[in-house]
Amino acid sequence: MAKDKYDFIQELLENKKLKPAQQERILMLTKEEIKKDGIFGKELEERVKKLEMRIEENKNQEFKTKEKTTPILKKESVLPKYVASKNLWKFLHDYNQDKILKTTCHEIDSNELKNILEFCGTNEYNFQQHQQKVQEHYRNHFFDNKKYFVDHKIKNLILYYLTGKTYGGASNGWTDEKIKFNWNSEELKIWSDKNPNLVPHPNDGFAKNQNNNYGLMLENSIKVHLVKDNQSLRYFSQIVLYFKSLFHIRFENSIFNIIENCNKSNHWADKVKFIVSEDTFPKNLEFFTNVEKLIQAYKILINLIIEVGKENNLVQPIVELKLMETENGIDFSIHHINSIFKKSVNNTIDRKGTTFTNLIINQLNGMCEFYLKADFGNKQFAEINIWDGKKSNKKELDQFNGVEYILKFKKR
Amino acid sequence: MIYLIDDKKERQEIDYNWTSEKLQKHQGTLVPVYTLQQIEELGIGKEIFNEGNVILLHESFFDNITNRLQKNSTEIRKDLNEHVSKQNSWVVYFSGSKSSRTNSGKIAHIPVSILYKNLEMFIEKLQNGDINLDYILFGSNPKIENELSSKLEISNDNFDDSLINTNTSNFVFQTEGKQNVPIKLENAVKEQLSTKEDYEIQSSDTFLNELISRFLSETKFDNIFIPLCFGATLSDFNGLRLASMIRCTKSKNQLSNIFIYGFVGVEYIFDNEYFNILKTKNVELIDYKKASFKTALERESDPLTIEELPKEISKLKLEVPDHYEDNHSIANEFGIYQLAYNAGIDIKEITDFDSEKLNSSFFKWLIAKNGLFEELPKEIQEKNNHYRVQLQGIKIIDKIDLSQFTKK
Numbered sequence: 001m002a003k004d005k006y007d008f009i010q011e012l013l014e015n016k017k018l019k020p021a022q023q024e025r026i027l028m029l030t031k032e033e034i035k036k037d038g039i040f041g042k043e044l045e046e047r048v049k050k051l052e053m054r055i056e057e058n059k060n061q062e063f064k065t066k067e068k069t070t071p072i073l074k075k076e077s078v079l080p081k082y083v084a085s086k087n088l089w090k091f092l093h094d095y096n097q098d099k100i101l102k103t104t105c106h107e108i109d110s111n112e113l114k115n116i117l118e119f120c121g122t123n124e125y126n127f128q129q130h131q132q133k134v135q136e137h138y139r140n141h142f143f144d145n146k147k148y149f150v151d152h153k154i155k156n157l158i159l160y161y162l163t164g165k166t167y168g169g170a171s172n173g174w175t176d177e178k179i180k181f182n183w184n185s186e187e188l189k190i191w192s193d194k195n196p197n198l199v200p201h202p203n204d205g206f207a208k209n210q211n212n213n214y215g216l217m218l219e220n221s222i223k224v225h226l227v228k229d230n231q232s233l234r235y236f237s238q239i240v241l242y243f244k245s246l247f248h249i250r251f252e253n254s255i256f257n258i259i260e261n262c263n264k265s266n267h268w269a270d271k272v273k274f275i276v277s278e279d280t281f282p283k284n285l286e287f288f289t290n291v292e293k294l295i296q297a298y299k300i301l302i303n304l305i306i307e308v309g310k311e312n313n314l315v316q317p318i319v320e321l322k323l324m325e326t327e328n329g330i331d332f333s334i335h336h337i338n339s340i341f342k343k344s345v346n347n348t349i350d351r352k353g354t355t356f357t358n359l360i361i362n363q364l365n366g367m368c369e370f371y372l373k374a375d376f377g378n379k380q381f382a383e384i385n386i387w388d389g390k391k392s393n394k395k396e397l398d399q400f401n402g403v404e405y406i407l408k409f410k411k412r
Numbered sequence: 413m414i415y416l417i418d419d420k421k422e423r424q425e426i427d428y429n430w431t432s433e434k435l436q437k438h439q440g441t442l443v444p445v446y447t448l449q450q451i452e453e454l455g456i457g458k459e460i461f462n463e464g465n466v467i468l469l470h471e472s473f474f475d476n477i478t479n480r481l482q483k484n485s486t487e488i489r490k491d492l493n494e495h496v497s498k499q500n501s502w503v504v505y506f507s508g509s510k511s512s513r514t515n516s517g518k519i520a521h522i523p524v525s526i527l528y529k530n531l532e533m534f535i536e537k538l539q540n541g542d543i544n545l546d547y548i549l550f551g552s553n554p555k556i557e558n559e560l561s562s563k564l565e566i567s568n569d570n571f572d573d574s575l576i577n578t579n580t581s582n583f584v585f586q587t588e589g590k591q592n593v594p595i596k597l598e599n600a601v602k603e604q605l606s607t608k609e610d611y612e613i614q615s616s617d618t619f620l621n622e623l624i625s626r627f628l629s630e631t632k633f634d635n636i637f638i639p640l641c642f643g644a645t646l647s648d649f650n651g652l653r654l655a656s657m658i659r660c661t662k663s664k665n666q667l668s669n670i671f672i673y674g675f676v677g678v679e680y681i682f683d684n685e686y687f688n689i690l691k692t693k694n695v696e697l698i699d700y701k702k703a704s705f706k707t708a709l710e711r712e713s714d715p716l717t718i719e720e721l722p723k724e725i726s727k728l729k730l731e732v733p734d735h736y737e738d739n740h741s742i743a744n745e746f747g748i749y750q751l752a753y754n755a756g757i758d759i760k761e762i763t764d765f766d767s768e769k770l771n772s773s774f775f776k777w778l779i780a781k782n783g784l785f786e787e788l789p790k791e792i793q794e795k796n797n798h799y800r801v802q803l804q805g806i807k808i809i810d811k812i813d814l815s816q817f818t819k820k
Contacts, residue, residue, distance in 0.1 A: 097475055106509040109524070110422035203508045204525035204589055205427030212606045214590055221573055221594060232569045235590045241511050251505070251521045252512045284493055284519065286486045325490075 079357060082389040083151055083366035085289075086410040089329070091148040092247045092288035095158070100137050103130070104162065104183065105244035107203035107237050125199055127192035131183050135162050143167070151366030154247070154290050161243055175246065175292055177224050181239060188236065191216040201237040226292060227258055229265045246291050254283035255294070255323060255332065262295055271306050275320040275337075285323055287330045289409050290367050297363040298334065301405050304355055305336045314339060329411045332368075335404040341374035345382045348372065349392045360387050369408040375400050414535065415460050417445045418470040419479060423508075428528035438535050448479040463500045466538065467492070468527065468548075471507035493519055502545055513549045513561075520545040529644060553647050560646040560676065564591055567675035571595070572702040578709045580634040583627065583665070585654070587642040593673060595637075595705055603627055605642045605654075615643030615650045620657050621771040628658065628665040635709065636665060640674030640681070640697070649674075652686035653773055655695055656728060659721070660776035667694075667716045671708045675700040685730060686773075692724040722783040730777050745769065746778055753784050 095101050100119045103112055113125060120129050142148060143155055156166040160174040164184035173180045181187070191200055199206065200216040207214045216236040224231050227245050245253045256278065263274060302319070309317045315338060322333040343353070352360070356370075364370050369388035375381055381400040385392055388408070416435075424430045424444075435444050443456070451457050460467060469492070474485035481488065489505065496503045496518050504520045506527040514521045527548060534548040546554030550561070573594040581599070586592035588606035605615075605623065628636070636658065640651040651672045658670060672690070674681075674697055681687055689695050694716045698704040716724065732742050749770075769775050778784075 106507075109420060109508050110426045111420040112508070114422065203427070204523070205423065205528065207589070208606075209426060212588070212604060228569075230569050232571070232573075232594070234568075234573075234594055238511070238590060241509060244509055251519075252510055252514050283514075283516070284490075286489070 079352065079387075080361055080365050082387070083149065084389060084410065085366060085368045085408070086329075086412055087148060087150045088154065088290065088366055089288045089409065089411045091142070091150045091154070094148075095142060096244070096248060096288070098137070098141075100133055101142070104134055105240060105248075107201050107206075107240060108199045109203050109206045110209065113199065113206070125197050127188070127200060131188075134183065138162055151290070153293070154366075157246075157290075175224075175226070176296075177222075177226070179222055179224070179239075181218065181222060187219060188216055201235075201240045203237070225261075225265060226295060227253060227261065229261050247288055248286075249289065249291065250286045251284045255285075256281050256283045258291065258295060259298065259321065262298065266299070266302075268302060268306075271316070272302065273316055273318045275318065280320075280322045280324075282323060282325075285325055285330055287409055287411065293363045293367050294332075294407070297359060297367075297407065298332075300355065300359055300363070301334050305334075305339070305403075308336075308339065308342065312342070326408075328408075330409045332407040332409070333404055334407075335402055337402040339375075339403045340377045341372070341403045343376070345376050345380055345384065345394050348376075348384055348386075349394060352386060352392075356386060364407070367409070369410065371406040371408065373397070373400060373404040373406065375402060413459075413462075413464070414442045414466045414468060414538065415445060415456075416442055416468045416531075417473055418468075418506075419446055419473050419476045420470060421446050423524070424528070428525070430528055430531070438532075441535050441539060448481070461495060461501070466502045466504065466543070467496075468504045468506065468531075470524075471505045471510070471521075502543065504545060504548055513558075515545045515549050517545070520549055522549055551645055553645065556647045557645065560641060563675045564641065564646070567700040568594060571700065574702070576702065576706055576709065580709055581632070582635045582637065582709070583633040583668075584637040585623075585639060585642075587639045593639060593700065595702065597705065597709075601627070601631075601633070605639070615645075615648060615653075617653075617657070617772045620650075620654050620773075621661065623654075624658060624661050624663055624665075629663045632664045633668050635669045635671060637705070637708075638670060638672050640672050640676070647680075649681050649684050649686075652681065652684055652689055656686045656689045657773050657776060659689065659692065659695070659725060660773070660780035667718065667721070669708075669711075669713060670695045671698050671705075672696070673698050673700050673705070686728065688728045691727045693720060722781050725777065725781040728777060728781075730774050733772065733774050742774075742778075746775075749775075749779070750782070750784065 096105060099115060103116055106112065108116070116130055117123060117125065120126070120133055122129060138158065143159055148155075152167075157174050160166050160171075160182060162183045164180075164182040165171050171180075172178055174182065188200060192198075195213065198210045198213055198215070202210060202213070202215050204214075214235060214237070218234055218236070218239075222233040222239070224233060224242060227242070231242075233239050233242055249255055256276070259276070263269065263272075268274070305317045305319060308314070317339065318337045320333075320335040320337055322331075322335065324331045324333070341348070360370065364387055370386045371383060371388070372386050373383040381397040382394040383397060383400075384394050418424055425432075435442060443454075445451055445454075445456075451460070459465075469489075471489070472485060473479055474481060474483075474488050483491070492503055495501070502518050502520075504522060504527065506522050506524045508524050510521055510523045512521075513523070513526060530548045530551050533552055537544065537547045544554070546558070550557035568591060571594045573596055575596045575598060577598045582597055582601070584593070584595060584597060584600050584602045586602055586604045588604050592604060603623070638651045638654050638658075640649055641647075642654075643650045651674065655670045655672055658668075659666060672695070678687075678690075678697065690697055694713055696708065698708050770779075
């Protein structure tokens with residue numbers, strides 16, 4: 001009887017009409033069914049694994065066909081297909097360097113104007129022409145380019161910023177702040193019609209050359225909070241620079257400052273004692289990543305630390321934050337010093353748990369690798385590669401204090 | 413030595429007015445570099461890294477295809493940071509994509525506009541043996557400028573920019589660039605305090621005078637709003653001087669209400685020469701908030717009259733400008749002005765008198781506190797005409813023939 005049930009489930013899962021989300025739901029129910037039946041034979045386990053992989057492949061293909069808004073999953077979901085973070089680094093680095101696309105994340109000066117005119121094959125600046133070239137170039141050389149196998153969220157974020165729509169046609173804004181303003185906005189079009197041949201995002205020096213015209217000033221300023229709390233974006237130039245700050249970490253847009261801002265706006269100072277010093281968390285490290293996702297991941301981990309503390313009546317968490325340059329990239333460490341990990345080593349390897357799984361699906365996959373180094377209690381100390389494209393494994397340690405979450409941003 | 417490494421020559425020359433001539437002026441101290449090839453040609457590849465040097469590097473210099481090295485620009489910057497940390501040298505990274513200023517002592521990051529604005533002053537300081545990257549970040553008063561620029565930024569972020577409806581007529585002066593006040597005032601005329609010229613000219617008396625004649629001489633406004641800080645140096649608090657000049661300049665708006673909007677309190681401006689303008693009638697310092705603009709607009713005040721003006725202006729105490737040798741020379745020139753005024757003669761008709769002086773805030777103040785901008789009363793004008801006929805000047809009757817006289 002039981003066997004028929006599983007055949008039925010398999011048939012169901014192989015039905016092409018089912019969407020990945022529906023397949024995922026069925027798979028979850030299947031797992032529960034397996035547990036209920038007490039059957040966990042090797043063969044069955046293999047079948048479920050194969051199905052999981054197939055669903056994940058479908059999921060990764062899905063952004064090509066349909067925009068998907070990913071809600072925070074309440075239950076533990078199936079882990080996605082691994083996407084290497086070095087792809088993201090390269091994708092964003094190349095975008096930032098691209099001859100025409102860099103004009104979408106930098107203010108324009110006399111030299112840049114020359115480049116734009118050359119690229120557009122014209123003698124006079126025309127915003128519509130510039131915008132069209134930018135959109136075409138992004139679609140052809142970045143969005144659809146197989147060379148850049150990166151998380152679709154960042155590809156779609158940029159697509160929205162440049163065109164006002166995601167691939168699937170969603171138009172509810174870019175970033176969590178749902179910024180509607182984009183390169184296709186009507187306000188920008190009206191401004192450029194009124195100011196033909198003028199650049200809407202000049203730098204201060206170049207503005208003087210266009211009759212002290214500082215470019216488009218928005219009818220209503222946009223409030224953003226990610227990099228700096230309560231920041232107002234009033235000029236198109238400021239939007240362009242804000243966009244850059246969402247993917248290029250460097251001295252004046254340092255993770256140190258962004259984290260400080262995040263801690264302040266979440267009022268964590270009375271809940272967590274942070275140890276952060278510029279010696280171990282240098283501001284001058286440069287890297288390319290999805291800053292918004294990075295901060296989301298950071299928030300999730302800090303909230304996890306707070307919750308664990310509360311649930312176990314622990315003293316106020318002491319968290320040391322470190323940023324280190326490695327041969328292959330950057331490591332960001334969130335080290336909860338006065339704690340013990342509440343699951344055993346083996347259990348952590350076998351089951352990632354809801355928080356980690358959701359973290360991987362929604363934030364980490366494609367952005368960074370994820371490691372856990374901890375005191376697991378009972379004199380068990382180990383480091384586990386939770387998410388790095390390889391099977392999770394433990395590396396036993398002689399001694400370790402607390403629980404350390406390490407996000408590894410790879411450039412090669 | 414300062415090495416200015418910037419591949420964007422057009423930007424340097426056209427956008428920031430650092431022309432070859434200007435660079436030439438500083439040739440003993442400043443070495444401009446545009447390409448990697450130039451570094452090789454000049455043979456300065458090693459010299460650049462000598463102790464005591466300051467490297468001003470365009471952040472993307474090594475991203476430019478003509479300047480690429482085996483290492484990418486991030487790695488080069490990392491090496492450079494390590495190098496300057498180990499010895500007595502400094503590096504400043506500048507870029508058009510930077511919007512904030514940061515300085516860790518030996519390494520600084522600044523927007524390109526700030527670099528070229530403060531470069532001349534930085535060179536001067538360095539020539540006097542005063543090396544401090546804050547000068548290139550914030551100009552001559554780095555501490556206070558840093559404080560003021562971050563306060564301005566916060567005030568702008570916190571500003572409620574929804575529309576204020578009003579029945580009054582208003583003129584709003586705004587600071588140049590993207591840090592201008594985001595006020596939205598119904599039917600107000602807004603103008604930026606900006607010029608295409610150098611930053612220094614932007615706050616000169618001549619420029620302010622031009623603004624008054626350009627914007628405030630045709631239409632009468634009930635209220636004029638002025639930023640407390642504008643121009644190259646925020647801590648000059650030029651708004652106080654502009655307000656003083658408006659009061660001292662004969663125009664349709666000489667008596668309009670003046671509101672100076674500032675993001676710092678009076679404790680910052682007590683020792684400013686023009687501070688006392690705030691003690692005069694209908695000149696007020698207001699907060700950098702929408703609510704304060706609203707309150708100012710709703711205020712019902714007793715209008716200032718031309719008769720009250722000299723007494724009010726006397727509250728302002730200005731020092732004789734430095735370029736006058738002493739009080740006598742200013743007294744002499746003002747004496748000439750007064751004589752001409754009393755005689756009903758246009759001062760511009762007196763050829764030896766430098767009428768440009770009349771545009772200076774000091775001269776304007778002298779004229780205003782003495783009430784010399786008013787038309788002479790008709791009675792005095794008539795008396796002048798009467799005496800002028802009687803006092804016709806020297807008459808030449810004949811010549812004296814000196815040859816008739818012999819030396820003894």
